[in-house]
Amino acid sequence: xxxxxxxxxxxxxxxxxxxxxxxxxxxxxxxxxxxxxxxxxxxxxxxxxxxxxxxxxxxxxxxxxxxxxxxxxxxxxxxxxxxxxxxxxxxxxxxxxxxxxxxxxxxxxxxxxxxxxxxxxxxxxxxxxxxxxxxxxxxxxxxxxxxxxxxxxxxxxxxxxxxxxxxxxxxxxxxxxxxxxxxxxxxxxxxxxxxxxxxxxxxxxxxxxxxxxxxxxxxxxxxxxxxxxxxxxxxxxxxxxxxxxxxxxxxxxxxxxxxxxxxxxxxxxxxxxxxxxxxxxxxxxxxxxxxxxxxx
Amino acid sequence: xxxxxxxxxxxxxxxxxxxxxxxxxxxxxxxxxxxxxxxxxxxxxxxxxxxxxxxxxxxxxxxxxxxxxxxxxxxxxxxxxxxxxxxxxxxxxxxxxxxxxxxxxxxxxxxxxxxxxxxxxxxxxxxxxxxxxxxxxxxxxxxxxxxxxxxxxxxxxxxxxxxxxxxxxxxxxxxxxxxxxxxxxxxxxxxxxxxxxxxxxxxxxxxxxxxxxxxxxxxxxxxxxxxxxxxxxxxxxxxxxxxxxxxxxxxxxxxxxxxxxxxxxxx
Numbered sequence: 001x002x003x004x005x006x007x008x009x010x011x012x013x014x015x016x017x018x019x020x021x022x023x024x025x026x027x028x029x030x031x032x033x034x035x036x037x038x039x040x041x042x043x044x045x046x047x048x049x050x051x052x053x054x055x056x057x058x059x060x061x062x063x064x065x066x067x068x069x070x071x072x073x074x075x076x077x078x079x080x081x082x083x084x085x086x087x088x089x090x091x092x093x094x095x096x097x098x099x100x101x102x103x104x105x106x107x108x109x110x111x112x113x114x115x116x117x118x119x120x121x122x123x124x125x126x127x128x129x130x131x132x133x134x135x136x137x138x139x140x141x142x143x144x145x146x147x148x149x150x151x152x153x154x155x156x157x158x159x160x161x162x163x164x165x166x167x168x169x170x171x172x173x174x175x176x177x178x179x180x181x182x183x184x185x186x187x188x189x190x191x192x193x194x195x196x197x198x199x200x201x202x203x204x205x206x207x208x209x210x211x212x213x214x215x216x217x218x219x220x221x222x223x224x225x226x227x228x229x230x231x232x233x234x235x236x237x238x239x240x241x242x243x244x245x246x247x248x249x250x251x252x253x254x255x256x257x258x259x260x261x262x263x264x265x266x267x268x269x270x271x272x273x274x275x276x277x278x279x280x281x282x283x284x285x286x287x288x289x290x291x292x293x294x295x296x
Numbered sequence: 297x298x299x300x301x302x303x304x305x306x307x308x309x310x311x312x313x314x315x316x317x318x319x320x321x322x323x324x325x326x327x328x329x330x331x332x333x334x335x336x337x338x339x340x341x342x343x344x345x346x347x348x349x350x351x352x353x354x355x356x357x358x359x360x361x362x363x364x365x366x367x368x369x370x371x372x373x374x375x376x377x378x379x380x381x382x383x384x385x386x387x388x389x390x391x392x393x394x395x396x397x398x399x400x401x402x403x404x405x406x407x408x409x410x411x412x413x414x415x416x417x418x419x420x421x422x423x424x425x426x427x428x429x430x431x432x433x434x435x436x437x438x439x440x441x442x443x444x445x446x447x448x449x450x451x452x453x454x455x456x457x458x459x460x461x462x463x464x465x466x467x468x469x470x471x472x473x474x475x476x477x478x479x480x481x482x483x484x485x486x487x488x489x490x491x492x493x494x495x496x497x498x499x500x501x502x503x504x505x506x507x508x509x510x511x512x513x514x515x516x517x518x519x520x521x522x523x524x525x526x527x528x529x530x531x532x533x534x535x536x537x538x539x540x541x542x543x544x545x546x547x548x549x550x551x552x553x554x555x556x557x558x559x560x561x562x563x
Binding site for chain 1: 303306307309310311313314316317318319320321323324327333334370373374375377378380381382384385396399400402403405406407408409410411413414415417418419434435437438441445471475496497500501502503506507517520521524525529532536539543546547550551
């Protein structure tokens with residue numbers, strides 16, 4: 001209400017000086033926008049507009065916009081979507097459990113070689129999906145370590161790299177380094193006095209973990225879990241290296257596009273896939289209120 | 297006593313996880329220099345697989361390096377000013393800045409396959425563009441841009457840019473002079489961290505590149521996938537070995553830069 005009072009009724013001297021002072025400031029804001037021009041031009045030309053186009057192509061098939069529902073109505077796409085989501089969920093839970101265990105251990109204990117251990121655990125951070133796939137082949141492939149070991153032990157080699165189990169191993173390999181880093185960073189910020197208080201009140205170690213440590217780590221776990229889930233849903237390189245017939249949605253899209261030249265289906269499925277991963281990350285961000293950025 | 301036991305149990309599990317991550321790397325490095333991996337190390341060590349990879353796939357290595365450097369230049373030129381705008385426009389608290397930040401992350405949040413398909417549908421008809429490495433470069437730039445903008449923005453937000461610039465302006469420095477004399481030196485640690493990240497990601501990018509490449513524009517990861525699928529294990533391993541030697545210095549640099557940035561930003 002106060003701003004409605006005409007300036008003449010207030011103190012005249014400072015208000016008279018206001019317009020000239022305000023004008024350069026507004027102009028300054030406009031100038032800052034120019035700094036964003038190169039980046040935004042690139043982004044609009046090579047991502048935003050092509051994406052809009054992709055949405056259009058998705059609806060251009062014989063089924064029209066109904067193509068977007070085919071992921072639910074077509075049995076094949078639906079199974080491949082479900083196996084993708086189930087696999088990613090299992091990977092996320094397993095990664096979180098392993099990383100909390102290892103991350104807390106490394107952050108809580110001081111022993112010789114500890115920093116080397118942490119460096120080794122985070123070393124595969126920048127491996128692309130194809131290389132991760134090859135690592136799985138090294139472990140569980142035809143000439144892999146697990147095969148050689150089981151052959152020596154039981155006289156029969158166990159080979160599971162070229163299936164969903166191999167893909168699970170690959171996504172685990174991909175996700176563990178990232179999540180461990182997040183857990184270690186979050187655990188560093190925990191307040192040790194809270195745990196001491198819980199212990200002094202008679203809480204057992206597992207009670208401290210369940211009621212004090214895990215709730216404090218929760219935001220970090222939600223955000224890194226969402227990243228892990230989203231990258232597993234969208235990952236392509238690992239599945240591509242292991243086998244072309246693993247039935248996960250990215251492989252289905254790839255086969256529709258290159259194998260059957262079914263552009264409308266490939267477009268609509270990849271839009272659906274993109275919406276799922278984006279929604280996952282957005283949900284995690286709104287839950288934790290912090291920046292959740294996906295990783296390569 | 298029980299505590300000791302628990303410590304060793306946890307250590308054992310940690311070592312197991314560590315082995316899961318490191319053993320395949322060591323195995324593949326060994327396989328790359330072994331005469332016959334199926335027979336084992338007793339078949340002798342050799343560099344012939346590395347030499348074969350160098351002969352067959354050398355162009356992919358140079359191409360990846362060129363694309364990574366070009367990507368770095370473009371993300372620097374486009375990303376640093378963009379971060380500056382995000383940090384300073386309306387005091388850095390505008391809704392517009394939040395929307396732009398959110399949008400920039402989209403190509404990372406959305407699977408690379410979707411981004412690649414969108415690029416092909418939109419620009420696939422332009423034959424010359426489609427067949428050149430520029431097409432791949434565009435994909436890499438879109439994907440890595442947020443990894444340049446975010447660390448630079450974080451450093452800019454934590455340094456007292458507004459006051460420093462005001463001081464410079466009161467001494468008569470123009471906007472461009474302030475940008476190059478004040479803003480960039482102050483954001484140097486963020487720029488370094490972003491640059492290392494961009495180069496590492498670009499060298500390893502596969503999801504987008506696989507859809508965008510042509511037989512004449514194969515990059516290193518594309519060549520890797522090709523070697524894994526069609527060559528013997530030793531050749532794939534030797535190729536992976538070369539890839540490791542390319543990214544390990546970048547990874548070490550990145551770790552060092554993150555620590556330096558973290559100290560400055562105190563995240």
